[in-house]
Amino acid sequence: MTNTNPSTAYESWSREDLIRRLTQLESGSREAPASPPPQAPKKFDFGAYETRKIALKFCYSGWEYGGLAFQNAPTPLPTVEGVLFDALAHARLVDGEAGLDGCGWERCGRTDRGVSAAGQVVSLYVRSSRRKEATSAQAQAGAASSDSASASTSGPSAVETDGDALAGFDLETSEPTNNSARKAEETHRELPYVWTLNHLLPPTIRVLAWSPIAPDFSARFNCKFRHYKYFFPCAGLSIPRMQEAAALLVGEHDFRNLCKLDPAKQIKTFKRGILSATISPVQGEDGMYVLDLVGTAFLYHQVRHIMAMLLLVGSGLEPPSVISALMNVEDNPGTELPIVDRKPEYQMADGLPLMLWDCGYADQDVDWRSNDGSLSGQGYLHTQMRSIRERSRIHTTLDQHFLQAAEKFHAPEDSKLPLGPGALVLSSASGRPFPSLPKSKSKEEKVNYSVPLGGGTFRRAAEYVPLLERKRLEHVDVVNERWLNTKGARKAARTAGADAVGADE
Template identity: 55%
Template sequence: MSTSLRLGIAKNLRAMAASATPYESWSKEDLIARLTLLEGEKEPPPRVTITPPPPNPKRLWKTFDFSSYSRRKIALKFCYSGWAYNGLAIQADPTPLPTVEGVLFEALAKARLIDPDAGLDGCGWERCGRTDRGVSAGGQVISLWVRSALESASIDAASPRNPTISFPEEAEAADSEDTFAGDFGSLDDMDFTAPKKVSSKPEHSFTQILNRLLPPTIRVLAWSPVAPEFSSRFACKSRHYKYFFTADDLDIRLMSEAASLLVGGHDFRNFCKLDPAKQLTTYRRQIMSADINPVAGTAAGMHVLDLKGSAFLYHQVRHIMAVLFLVGAGLEPPAVVTALLNVEAGAEGDPALPVVDTRPEYQMADALPLMLYACHYAPGAVEWQAEEDVDADGLGGVYQQLHSIHARADMYATLDREFLHIAAVHHAPPKAHFPLTVTGFVPDGKTPMNVPLGGAEFRRTAKYVPLLERNRGDHFEIVNERWRLGKGARRDERRKAEAAEDEE
């Protein structure tokens, strides 16, 4: 395009632009000319050449060699807010939210306490109890091998890859359910070229190190040295779960009566979700206590189910709560618990009870209010230690961090309560149908009811079908066999193919 022609086009276009004519009225030729002019007026940005600095010769020989350092086995006790994570366990496939173990593993690797390239198996990672998406923990425990600051911490008697402890078959399916700031200096100041010599330097402050790297929704509460054969999962003597709920429209007396029927050794196949991948053939578990109590220091009506047992099945607590909610609403009698535990003739000692060998269809309770509260071990198995990351005035540290989170949550709850009071001026609360033992309401198959599921969730229905009259699922033997012939067979073939590739 000649200079004179270009100037002429530019003059015409400027005149058109000066007028209020919108682009919609321009012809195709005018629009193309306008774009050509704008492209021609653009000057390419200056090219800047960035020369990378030469490598630091001091860092070339500071390659971190985990084999040059002693290791020791420890247990970590930590809490986490389940609603912020896609469950505890690291998943093979991508998840919408991070997992608790994934975040914790990254912190351990960043602190160079474990070798990230070796993965979970390389550090002998074991969890006490698996929690699903939305479920929180107040005292979760994992055990693993970590890098130690002490030469004497090197233990050759056993390793996480060659444990000297054996476990009973039933225990295998027990439960479904910047580096060192401050005293530790920086990575640039640390010499990673040779093993540490015996010195008077204390052990790493694992609690402080990890909490500086972890988000506020995960807090390491304490750590303990443990024996090489210690397993956070199989050494656990009992687990304590808490499920929180409001007593609005529920008969707490009936719920407590039903909960007491859970205590003892029972077959809980009707209070869990079948997981054929585990190929379980026994569903018998021991419940040590099941109590419903008011929660002190909370809004009126807040209660909690305190459930303690040696081990729990997949989704067992949430299924138990779902049945207890039906009892509390007056839709089921407390005796339905005994009936659901009667999986074979005379299993619960009453020949008149119906045999319920497969689970009726019902929706389990919401995950949000569930917490793995504590994991208990034999005396001497663990000796919890906690280092406080506080300043000279005693400020900071785990307690203050969690107190601040709690205070802020209280503020949100107060604001939400005020919104409710304001809305009540214009909107009447819905009519309460539950508990039937108090309201006297009789389900008529036409009136909609909100059947509670916990966590302020409910299932809306007009027609309620009693549990023992509902459709039943398949027997666990059928479910196991179907999985073995389907997913299980495909998994085995895949593993054989991978093993063959590795041999090549």
């Protein structure tokens, strides 16, 4: 039977539709009422609100994403910035059509696919709860003063860091120990940035806190230090050797042989400062250790290259002095180290165990806030993340039982690592020490070694070629020059052509 009394929302009907419906009812027509024409959603008026510059501190599980940085082209996995920006746009905190450039987006440190972060920071302009028509004359004067100060700044530049860059920071808790700096409270109730974003984001990305910042603040250039952690099990490794090698990293060194060269960046100097490098057991995780590496800035894949060397040292395949040799890129009178001006071929460590633990800023630059009032749930975020950790522990327990089931039928492999000091012999070619692995007597008795690469991955090898005896890559100057004359030249031509077209228009 036809429904003669459909439930309709007459409030949304136009005058003409209502008249047509009344006419149908008066004539006794059984014709179903026409659906009201769809109305275009009302465009949000960003111009009606004030904007303010803030910093967001957030964490994410890197294995779920195709890296941090937003990509214009489609990617197999979403990027962290892409998901975070979509949440900001959905909440009308930024104008989605204007893109990252439209809100002045800056990140502290880029992480690649598979790499996680517990304290990543971005700075950007977002919508404030203040409406422009409600702004007082005093607030307008303050905004004008801030704009004037921002306009007088020529642009972001690298922050000069003194030798005591870690003063005032607790690297374990990641909180400033001197919290007496700027605590200016707002005269109005601000939007609940933390709660709003976490309500829209997936559990693999969590916003931890936000801070009001100055107009000339840069998440990248105001950062005093970056703190990375790399987790690894100690099985088959000599921790004292790794600790000895890690200590050699501290100070300012040339790390061209401990990074991946990107000629598109045209880097001329590879000197970076390492403030601390320590290896210690992870509390509450039996047999798990962590490399804590703190520096003012890092090169592309620098941490993973460093960790690859430490794993080779811990395995006994390389001496701790290989770290110093790789940083000795030119003749230094008074040292017996070989000159290694070109990078030897080797594989960097896996990205899964790597985490950007924290980005450190001066107390006067940030004032982190996590309490958004009653909407924040007062501890809900902590409960949620604890639940995620519990599920991870269940997965670990299941994997342990899978291993136990396999051991009923497959005996564990006899590990040859770490090699003891007695395995070091002299190479007849150079006289430098390197480990001599026992060679197989026949194909049936072939001996394979599992060279660790981090994250539970390894490379099988019957023989090991010492790092300093391996083939060297091209010099960085040669690689940079070739890129300038090929891809760089084509890119410059395209840019010049686009500028010419723009000028004609």
